[in-house]
Amino acid sequence: MNTNAEGHLARQQRVGTLIDLFAATVEEHGARPAVSDESVTLTYAELWAKTEQVASGLRAFGVGQGDRVAIHLERGVDLLVAVLAVVRTGSAYVAIDVGYPEQRRVHMVHSARATVVVTDTAAQDSPWDEKLVTTTVGDLTEATADATPVVAPVAAADPASILFTSGTTGRPKGVELTHGGLVNFATNAALPRILPTDRMGQVSSVSFDAFHYELWCAIAAGAEVVVMPSVPELLGRDPRRELKRRGITTMLMPSMAVNHLAKEDRDAFAALRVLCTGGDVILPQACREILDGQFSGEFYNLYGPTEGTTACTAHRVTADLDAAQPVPIGVPLDGCRVHLLDADLQPVPAGGTGQIFIGGAGVARGYLDEPAETAARFVDIPCGSSWGRLYATGDLGRLRPDGLLEFLGRSDQQGKIRGYRVEPFELERTLRNCPLVEDAAVLVHGEGDGKQLAAFVELAEDGAPAAVRAYLSERLPDFLVPATLIKIEQIPATANGKRDNEALREILRDDLHRRERYQKPDSRTERYLADLFEELLGVEQVGTHDDFFALGGHSLLAFRMHRRITRDFGSGLQLQDVIRHSRLADLANALDADPTGRPIRA
Structure with a gap:
């Protein structure tokens, strides 16, 4: 299956790299707000000037085309400035979530063979290799205030980002994403249109591929990137109120978070003009809840592995959704190809199940310094009358009679846990x-x-x-x-x-x-919590000594439990109190001791 829009190809010819994309937006929307957090807002013209200074500072450290720069910063405008500055040097950025365990962060920096780490002042003594240069955005800016503009001879095929994903080797692998692949995604006409007046909520981990939608799709449109709390933090607050307070009009929210929010507050996304979701299976019941509520914008389900540059297919979810059927993953994005192949690497019959192979502009260069893994997953296969370089996703799918793709799960031992692909x-x-x-x-x-x-x-x-x-x-x-x-x-x-x-x-x-051999809940509060544990966790006969997390609970479910308790008890307990008292009997005691709550009726 192919989708190639003439307008899309024309845009790609004019804007071949992310540097070109950024420059074109600055020229057209220089006075508009570009990036903001709770304390700082920069226009596109200001953002261009600041990234020019930081890029010049990086050049002074010898950073240039073919290098990798690790970015280890807290969420905020400086992080976005650092990413754009690295791109302008012609090197590739390695964005590292500071919330990851230290051992994983160190592995990412060393595996990427980064030459410089841009970090916060407090983190400069972190356990990086002593040969690595560590610096801050502030130091780079001050040192190069009078620097001349940076010019990087970058091509569309050059790497722009190294994004780590877990795979069959049992360790995180660095996926090399190109300028051309990211431009293809950011300017794709098959995605919902982002407007210069939009405010994009930046809620994903910077080490997750959704970050590229939040940053590059917004920049391509001249929209504002608004740095917000991460998804887990956002869920611990009141998402509906927070989105409205920050004036968010478009965002990409992980499927599992959407599934959970739809159950607890179907109008959480009512303020949005565009809602995209992806990363796992979106439940048709969740879609129905959202569409039956106050949300009146465009709702898209995206599909694609990291190796396909965030997404390679899209489907607009509408009110005529069949809640009894899986939500489709849609049709290929412009410039992308999708093939369904059998075990012999031949196209499956119409309606048949096959492994999803993807090709086109979004396919990554491969895995950094992993030639065997790259050769195994990025392959040249004759599809129809031509050969093409394809990525074997390991996912299964089928083409429905209406021409829409349907995701059918994994073909190997990998799985999705809370929206993350794990091995x-x-x-x-x-x-x-x-x-x-x-x-x-x-x-x-x-x-x-x-x-x-x-x-x-x-x-x-x-x-x-x-x-x-x-x-x-x-x-x-x-x-x-x-x-x-x-x-x-x-x-x-x-x-x-x-x-x-x-x-x-x-x-x-x-x-x-x-677990059936349990101690029966005795008090009204314990019985209420046992019922709630069972409902949220999908287990039976929860006892007073059972622990919420030991039974399979996690932060998303803890958020839902806190919302229910607040609603039913009128309790003043905070989310962290609920997490800390994860054993049923302990949480019951905390609720009974809360002077702001009201008793549960028999």
């Missing part, structure tokens, strides 16, 4: 590096939004599950920390000597059944 082997590898663990196996289990990771560990003599969980929490993002951790004597094997996953699943089922 169980990455967690296994980290577990095996733990001195308390002798061996480990990890499975993804559950369905839809309820998918979780279960880890089975052979513990050393002095090992304990709680200590292993603490070890993981210090090294991995929370979506890679398993919801269930089970101690076993030995990883089971089949007669052929391979790991016996079915035996592991039987152990998991037994562990889940063990």
Whole structure:
């Protein structure tokens, strides 16, 4: 399937790189606000001048075409300035979420072979390689106040960004995204149109590919990028009020967050003109809730792996949605190709299920310094009458009779946990590096939004599950920390000597059944919370000693629980209080002791 709009191709010929894109917007919309946070607003002309100074400062450190610069900054205007300045030097930016565990951040910096780290003053003593140059946006700006303009001879095929994703190697891999791929995405006519008057909510992690929609699609349109709290922080507040307060008109929200918000406040997005979602399966029931509420804007479901530059297909969700059917992922973006191939790499029959292969302008260069992985996933396959370089996504899909693509899940062992693609082997590898663990196996289990990771560990003599969980929490993002951790004597094997996953699943089922032996909730508050735990977590017979997070809870579900408790109790407990008192009996005691709450009726 192909989509190539003449207007889109014409724009790409005029604007080949992100530098060209930025310059064209500055020329047309120089006086309009470009970026802002709670304390600073810069117009496009001011942003151009400041990024010119910072880029000149980076040049003074020898940064140029082919280099990588790590950006390790708190959310704010300076982070956006740093990204744009790096691009203007002709080098590639490596945006690092400061909330990631230290070990992962260090790995990202070193794997990218960054020559400079742009960071906050307080973080300059972080454990980077001593050979690395560390500097700040302020120092770069002050040192180059009278610098001449920076000119970088950059081509569309040159790398602009290194974005890390977990994959089959069991460790984060650096995906090389090009100027041309990002320009193709940012200017794509198949995406909802962003206007110069729009205010784009920047809520994603800077290490997540949604950041490219928030930044580059806004810049392409001359819109304002408004830095807001991250998605978890936003959910801990009142999202509807916060979006209205900041005047947000367009944003990309992760599918799982949309699914949760739709259940608790279907009008959370009522102020938006454009709402995009992606990263996981959006539930048709969630779409129906939003469309039946006060939201009257354009609602799009996007699909695409990081290796396809954020998205390669899009579907506008409308009021005629069939809530009994999965929400389609739509049609290819302009300049993108999608092929559904069988195990022999041949096109599947009409309506058949095949692995999704993507091609066209959005396909990444490959994995940085990973030639074997690149060769395995980025392949030349004859499709129809021509050869094309395609990326094998590992996802399954089919083409519906109406011409829309439908996502059918993963074809390999990878899975999506809370919108993040994860590889169980990455967690296994980290577990095996733990001195308390002798061996480990990890499975993804559950369905839809309820998918979780279960880890089975052979513990050393002095090992304990709680200590292993603490070890993981210090090294991995929370979506890679398993919801269930089970101690076993030995990883089971089949007669052929391979790991016996079915035996592991039987152990998991037994562990889940063990939860049936519980202490019955006694007080009205305990019974209320037990019902709420069961509803939110999809488990049965929750007892007074059960822990919300041990049963599979996470920050998104904790947000929903806090909203319900506030509504039903009139309680003054904060979200952090609910998280801290995660054991049912402890939370019940906290609620009963809260003088602002009202008692639950029998």
